[in-house]
Amino acid sequence: xxxxxxxxKPEEIKLAKTYLNHLLQARRQDALLCIVESIKNGTPLKDxxxxxxxxxMYEVGRLWQIxxxxxxVEHYITAATQLTMAHVFPHAMTSxxxxxxxxxxxxxxxxxxxxxxxxxxIYEADGWDTYFMGAVTPDASFLSAIEEQRPDLLCLSVTMxxxxxxxxxxxxxxxxKMKKNCPKILVGGLSFIMSPHLVTVVGADGTGKDAQQALxxxxxxxx
Amino acid sequence: MSIEELFKAAEQLSAPKVTSxxxxxxxxxxxxxxxxxxxxxxxxxxxLIGPGNEGVMENNHLNHFKYISTLADLYxxxxxxxxxxxxxxxxIGRGFTPKYWKVMLPEAQSVILGHLAKExxxxxxxxxxxxxxYIDDFVQISRDTTSFYERIGPxxxxxxxx
Numbered sequence: 001x002x003x004x005x006x007x008x009k010p011e012e013i014k015l016a017k018t019y020l021n022h023l024l025q026a027r028r029q030d031a032l033l034c035i036v037e038s039i040k041n042g043t044p045l046k047d048x049x050x051x052x053x054x055x056x057m058y059e060v061g062r063l064w065q066i067x068x069x070x071x072x073v074e075h076y077i078t079a080a081t082q083l084t085m086a087h088v089f090p091h092a093m094t095s096x097x098x099x100x101x102x103x104x105x106x107x108x109x110x111x112x113x114x115x116x117x118x119x120x121x122i123y124e125a126d127g128w129d130t131y132f133m134g135a136v137t138p139d140a141s142f143l144s145a146i147e148e149q150r151p152d153l154l155c156l157s158v159t160m161x162x163x164x165x166x167x168x169x170x171x172x173x174x175x176x177k178m179k180k181n182c183p184k185i186l187v188g189g190l191s192f193i194m195s196p197h198l199v200t201v202v203g204a205d206g207t208g209k210d211a212q213q214a215l216x217x218x219x220x221x222x223x
Numbered sequence: 224m225s226i227e228e229l230f231k232a233a234e235q236l237s238a239p240k241v242t243s244x245x246x247x248x249x250x251x252x253x254x255x256x257x258x259x260x261x262x263x264x265x266x267x268x269x270x271l272i273g274p275g276n277e278g279v280m281e282n283n284h285l286n287h288f289k290y291i292s293t294l295a296d297l298y299x300x301x302x303x304x305x306x307x308x309x310x311x312x313x314x315i316g317r318g319f320t321p322k323y324w325k326v327m328l329p330e331a332q333s334v335i336l337g338h339l340a341k342e343x344x345x346x347x348x349x350x351x352x353x354x355x356x357y358i359d360d361f362v363q364i365s366r367d368t369t370s371f372y373e374r375i376g377p378x379x380x381x382x383x384x385x
Binding site: 008016051056061062 | 309
């Protein structure tokens with residue numbers, strides 16, 4: 001993995017801080033409006049996701065870890081950001097389709113779905129058709145979704161280490177069942193950022209530190 | 224000690240080979256309750272975890288046993304160190320003191336060994352022995368280094384949210 005997303009531009013830093021400050025003061029509408037305004041002014045959806053919303057969510061994680069915000073605030077900001085994403089998502093549907101399909105989900109007990117949600121929206125903006133199943137998706141549902149949707153790419157997201165052995169077992173099941181028809185498999189989330197070596201351990205084809213890296217890797221894997 | 228030295232030390236720790244990882248996973252809640260009960264009996268609990276943190280401690284105990292069962296299934300030295308560091312940083316941020324782990328780790332070990340087959344006990348003991356040996360280093364590194372979020376979060380590196 002050599003591709004690294006670029007640094008934030010000054011205007012993105014300003015927008016991210018404005019957005020976060022609105023949400024820290026429970027001003028969800030103001031937060032949404034500043035993002036919508038930026039989109040109207042021509043900021044690409046991908047830049048909003050990668051260089052505004054994602055850095056904001058990392059900062060929210062940091063604030064929670066040092067006990068400056070509690071879990072209620074973290075959940076409020078996560079929910080508000082999901083609302084923001086739903087509001088701006090139509091901008092992802094304007095690009096041409098590339099004929100490729102992605103199935104994505106968080107398995108087992110994994111509740112942290114925002115990162116994969118962002119990734120699916122960004123792939124959609126890049127022309128992919130995406131089938132996002134969200135948090136706590138049972139193993140059997142992954143298998144049926146793969147059989148029904150016949151995706152080129154499967155994306156699995158794991159935040160907590162508890163989910164890594166489950167990911168390994170699910171990938172083994174999928175490869176055993178699908179054999180030559182198995183889609184390429186990307187894994188991501190905090191566990192794999194912490195220890196990229198785990199990508200090999202679980203039997204995946206690749207990973208990405210963020211959606212842009214994952215998109216770059218997928219472009220190579222799915223020609 | 225640096226985090227790189229901790230990674231190397233964790234690489235020397237053999238992956239625990241236990242047959243009881245499923246038992247550990249299934250009994251995580253019970254073991255967490257037993258551990259919490261032991262800690263709640265202590266007169267110095269507030270000194271260990273800070274005021275009003277009993278619920279936070281209870282949550283940590285459940286995650287602890289779930290994580291030990293994960294280690295028994297899949298041991299990865301780098302994520303092991305990063306995870307323990309993350310835990311220490313998070314709970315110290317909530318008022319826990321380093322002394323908490325000096326008390327909690329032997330108690331957790333005692334609880335967990337009561338639920339394992341004898342041949343698995345030795346494997347799990349090596350993890351606890353290692354954690355007890357290096358817990359002070361984890362505390363020190365958590366104080367001296369930037370957190371995981373600070374390392375990956377570009378907004379954090381740009382300064383305060385003003």
